[in-house]
Amino acid sequence: KQEVTQIPAALSVPEGENLVLNCSFTDSAIYNLQWFRQDPGKGLTSLLLIQSSQREQTSGRLNASLDKSSGRSTLYIAASQPGDSATYLCAAYNYGQNFVFGPGTRLSVLP
Amino acid sequence: GAGVSQSPRYKVAKRGQDVALRCDPISGHVSLFWYQQALGQGPEFLTYFQNEAQLDKSGLPSDRFFAERPEGSVSTLKIQRTQQEDSAVYLCASSLAGTNTEAFFGQGTRLTVV
Numbered sequence: 001k002q003e004v005t006q007i008p009a010a011l012s013v014p015e016g017e018n019l020v021l022n023c024s025f026t027d028s029a030i031y032n033l034q035w036f037r038q039d040p041g042k043g044l045t046s047l048l049l050i051q052s053s054q055r056e057q058t059s060g061r062l063n064a065s066l067d068k069s070s071g072r073s074t075l076y077i078a079a080s081q082p083g084d085s086a087t088y089l090c091a092a093y094n095y096g097q098n099f100v101f102g103p104g105t106r107l108s109v110l111p
Numbered sequence: 112g113a114g115v116s117q118s119p120r121y122k123v124a125k126r127g128q129d130v131a132l133r134c135d136p137i138s139g140h141v142s143l144f145w146y147q148q149a150l151g152q153g154p155e156f157l158t159y160f161q162n163e164a165q166l167d168k169s170g171l172p173s174d175r176f177f178a179e180r181p182e183g184s185v186s187t188l189k190i191q192r193t194q195q196e197d198s199a200v201y202l203c204a205s206s207l208a209g210t211n212t213e214a215f216f217g218q219g220t221r222l223t224v225v
Contacts (some may be wrong), residue, residue, distance in 0.1 A: 004153075034214060043115075043202060044154070044216035089153055098144060098167060099204075099214065101153035102175075 002027040002094050006102035013080055014110050021075040021105045023090035025046070028068045035064050035075050036089045038104070044089065080109045113137075115217035117203050123223045124193045132188045132220045143186050144214065145178055146202040160184055160186060182185030193224045 003026045013019055023033070032051050035042040048057045048064040050073065056065040063076040074091055087106045091099040116135040124130050136143050142161055146154035147170075156170040162183035171178070175193075180186040190197055200219040205211045 009224075035215070041221075043117075043218040044204075044211055046215060049213045091153075096167075098156045098159050098170075099146075099154075100156070103151075103153045
């Protein structure tokens, strides 16, 4: 059964820093991995989807990488802004198992 | 519609009451998922539909939980005889087709059982 973990659980950085959020999964036979953002009391907003055949995806200041062999994905946020403050969740999709989410990383970007 | 819509946004139920939560997926999306999210945790899978067929209900925590999607679009998650441990946010997501497509989530329904 797929298990997903995220490190760190919480992160506080000053505005302008580049930062990396980590996601690990136990079953490397994934179809894709998706990163989401969740603001307090809100639903999930999709950030990036990486197919199993891809190594990385980029959207604006966000870059997500995928290394299936090591069971890891990282989300890189460049030049962080206070508006980036939220909880970031990764979810691995194994065929027949659906999305398995990590517990999230709670990010605070201080002005 | 433009996104996944869930209603109600908030629901307070007395213990033992039945509740029904509605999800309107993005038009044309074949796959629909329900997740349960406890405070401070990641979402946990409940059930999955492909069109009107419920292909996976392995995540439903008990037989008090029931989901349907009779016409392959709108879905309803029903919880019978609610208990305090059912208090959570219930999230619905849809995707265009099967596995290799991006999932879009609704705002969720926050259920509080008192």
